[in-house]
Amino acid sequence: MTTTTAGGDVGADRKQMMLYSEAEMNQSANEAYAEVIAEAKKAGVLNKDQATLNRVRKIADKLIAQTPVFRQDALDWDWQVNVITEDTINAWCMPGGKIVVYTGIIDALKLTDGELAAVMGHEISHALKEHSRERASQEAVQTLGIATAAAIFGLDQTKANILGIAAQFTFGLPFSRSHETEADRMGTELMARAGYDPYEAVNIWKKMDEVSGSSVPELLSTHPSNKNRIADLQVIAEKVYPLYQEASKKK
Ligand SMILES: [Zn+2]
Numbered sequence: 001m002t003t004t005t006a007g008g009d010v011g012a013d014r015k016q017m018m019l020y021s022e023a024e025m026n027q028s029a030n031e032a033y034a035e036v037i038a039e040a041k042k043a044g045v046l047n048k049d050q051a052t053l054n055r056v057r058k059i060a061d062k063l064i065a066q067t068p069v070f071r072q073d074a075l076d077w078d079w080q081v082n083v084i085t086e087d088t089i090n091a092w093c094m095p096g097g098k099i100v101v102y103t104g105i106i107d108a109l110k111l112t113d114g115e116l117a118a119v120m121g122h123e124i125s126h127a128l129k130e131h132s133r134e135r136a137s138q139e140a141v142q143t144l145g146i147a148t149a150a151a152i153f154g155l156d157q158t159k160a161n162i163l164g165i166a167a168q169f170t171f172g173l174p175f176s177r178s179h180e181t182e183a184d185r186m187g188t189e190l191m192a193r194a195g196y197d198p199y200e201a202v203n204i205w206k207k208m209d210e211v212s213g214s215s216v217p218e219l220l221s222t223h224p225s226n227k228n229r230i231a232d233l234q235v236i237a238e239k240v241y242p243l244y245q246e247a248s249k250k251k
Pocket of ligand 1: 122123126175179180183
């Protein structure tokens with residue numbers, strides 16, 4: 001058992017079972033991300049709107065600057081932030097800090113900077129806590145049985161075929177409810193430390209209730225019910241509010 005992050009103010013130091021290595025997940029993520037970016041480029045929908053790209057990157061930079069509260073090594077990650085013009089109400093961050101924000105979520109929810117920070121903070125937190133690696137590991141144990149999985153991963157990790165796993169566990173399959181709640185809490189702390197009012201995180205879910213669409217965003221997948229989520233976020237927002245006040249003073 002290992003833990004990928006320090007606790008921060010929200011207590012994110014939960015222990016995790018990891019079979020795949022971080023390097024394997026990151027390599028898989030890099031390949032999958034390059035593919036997504038190449039396809040978007042080909043379709044002419046990559047970073048079309050310079051103003052939106054600048055806005056998203058500026059907010060991302062502020063959030064990334066706060067990541068050492070959860071893990072020191074994150075500042076050295078090869079972070080990438082891109083915007084894809086597509087109606088999808090979604091955003092995600094692959095292992096190792098590879099972010100995509102779709103214009104659909106910004107437009108449909110008319111996101112303020114603070115709300116956008118909450119969305120990105122949530123996605124960044126999935127990557128910080130390495131939820132994809134945890135999910136992939138849990139899946140391997142379920143499929144193979146723990147003895148077989150341990151034997152396989154213990155004997156020869158490099159031969160494990162993990163191509164596509166990072167992508168699959170970032171946006172192919174939903175995160176579990178507990179991962180969503182954890183990402184909500186960590187993300188809210190990140191945004192508060194970055195100088196965004198944490199109560200704006202609560203607001204997104206009120207807006208999300210009003211939007212109906214055919215696509216189910218990652219943020220909504222197996223999510224705790226909006227009612228529970230709003231209640232939990234309110235408690236967290238109150239808890240991290242002093243961090244926001246402190247950050248605001250420094251501005
Ligand atoms: Zn999520």
